[in-house]
Amino acid sequence: MASGRRTIKDVARLAGVSLGSASRALSGAENVSEDTIARVQRAAASLRYRPNHAARSLRSRSTKTIGCMFSDMTNPLYAKLFDMLEARLERQGYMTLISNTSNQLDREIRSLKLLAERGLDALIVAPAHERNRELNDLLQQLPMPYLVLDRELLVKADTIFFDHAGGLARVVEHFAALGHKRIGLVTANLKSRPGRRRIAAFKTALRANDLKVIDENLVLPPSSMSSAFDDVIKLLSRKDRPTALVVQGTGVLSSTLNAISVLGLRIPDDLSLVSIGRADFIQHHVPAISTLRVDYERLSNEIAEHLFERLGNNNGHSSRKPPPPLRRLFPYVFEERASTAPPRKVLAPAL
């Protein structure tokens, strides 16, 4: 890196004060005179001084950086969350370091090691491999506080869970109230918590509404971004095809819409549809698609607040008692738009 970079020493010399005073003036400490602050700031500006981050964090033991390890940034939902989070944390002077692991265990492990040695102030993690021993050990040994996003790890950790049960219950009730009897779920067959919970919650919600659980109505393409096209075509070609569909809002949704369009079915006349998680590309769809979604602004606020609270406690080094781990159930919001209507068969007699 540039050797000609200005240091705080240069600033102090130019301002005619000691090194310590310059530091205090720049970091807004208590015991500095107005005059000193002014002179130091002028000197810093004229030298275009920028503090050296490595030196600062070596000494102060704070990197002012928060790390995120998400399983797949290509997933627009994570991308959106990251965007909000970054904007939110930046306001407190924190930078966000992201590490994307593409659902690969080895990348998750290397990533965790790297993040650990960089001594970030805190971490937000959503590893794909919740039950891997090495990964769990690594997390446990992490020197900084960390927050888990919708994963059920082996280790006890602060976690924000998404309320899949509540969310899917809301959607199924909505369909049931409209008179739908046959409801399908199209979602990735992932092993991680969101995948597992969505399927379980869907079945539970059906039972709670006295609806039959028809396993054929569960369309489970292997990965979160892969195509559900063929499966949806098959499902919707059946004689007793579902009249309503709950669809995961990633690539699965676009291929489902594609299949619906190819079959010439109309939404909501022939088929009602609710997406889980509003994918960006769908927000202008015609007709507007009813969505079960997470309020990412609220979520990123909650994450930030929790993190800062933990960071605060951590300042006093070994505090008396470790606080109980956070276990927050974060709600989904159901936004009814134009993609749901009563099923045809029910409407017909009324005509």
Add this chain to the structure above:
Amino acid sequence: MASGRRTIKDVARLAGVSLGSASRALSGAENVSEDTIARVQRAAASLRYRPNHAARSLRSRSTKTIGCMFSDMTNPLYAKLFDMLEARLERQGYMTLISNTSNQLDREIRSLKLLAERGLDALIVAPAHERNRELNDLLQQLPMPYLVLDRELLVKADTIFFDHAGGLARVVEHFAALGHKRIGLVTANLKSRPGRRRIAAFKTALRANDLKVIDENLVLPPSSMSSAFDDVIKLLSRKDRPTALVVQGTGVLSSTLNAISVLGLRIPDDLSLVSIGRADFIQHHVPAISTLRVDYERLSNEIAEHLFERLGNNNGHSSRKPPPPLRRLFPYVFEERASTAPPRKVLAPAL
């Protein structure tokens, strides 16, 4: 951060060697005996030693980190590039720090300052505001080498441009060869280079093929991710509607497909279509969509190689002559798939 963290001093003591030897052993230096290496590594492992990154980069003046500033990570194209880049750089021991600015000038400026003071080894930037004075000044004062991605800045800088002209020429020739006379372009009306160049290149390509430039065929929704639905509906409802469409592969593409589906038009029977940049959500579309795309794997390799070359030169501090700035024209690849065919009117007489 944890105060009980092990340092290299602990490792050296346990291994029974000096601090310097421990350091050399761990960083794979030249002059260390096999025996020392083994003992130090054993000691490090048993202590669960992790080097302190701040100390290391303060001393060695290298952060082993490369920063990216992209205008919008929510754009799946950037997300994909970042993913490949991260995997590529990780292999050389580099971490990738991403900063997402959502096309906001103030975030770009703050971001650049933060990245600068963290003394990253190199930067990859694609700012939305190419011609902003403050942003250009900031770039010029950057202490580390940086690479610009498809932007025309005021300052001279290493840049990889995408070959929009070559790419669009290829697509228009393809359509012309199939017999299309009326070709439309649907793309965001962004002020940044990709937006500008795409439009200009499209017009040039039409002229080169003796096709009329019909301004009404240019559909320009305001932002790269916004909806083109209404505009595409209008365009395709016209009597002399285009028989072929070139569509930007972001949210614009999904809303265009949505419009086409609502109008009941079939691809490629009623309308041929090529997307620019394969959005992830479209890779399984039926019919498969012909695409003008960037080879992100190759691109990330070129970026990495260029960066390491610049880093190499930078080691020798002020080298004799600064090398001429890189101005690389990066090619598009045209992948013909199933979404293009001769126009109907031309086929009819043949029947």
Add this chain to the structure above:
DNA sequence: ATGAAAGCGCTAACAC
């Protein structure tokens, strides 16, 4: 309120 001095953990330069 200010200056002097220590030292964060590490690597690089130098001696042997």
Add this chain to the structure above:
DNA sequence: GTGTTAGCGCTTTCAT
């Protein structure tokens, strides 16, 4: 090949 030492740029005591 190894140990010793200096010092990266900064914040934080500790005097005054």
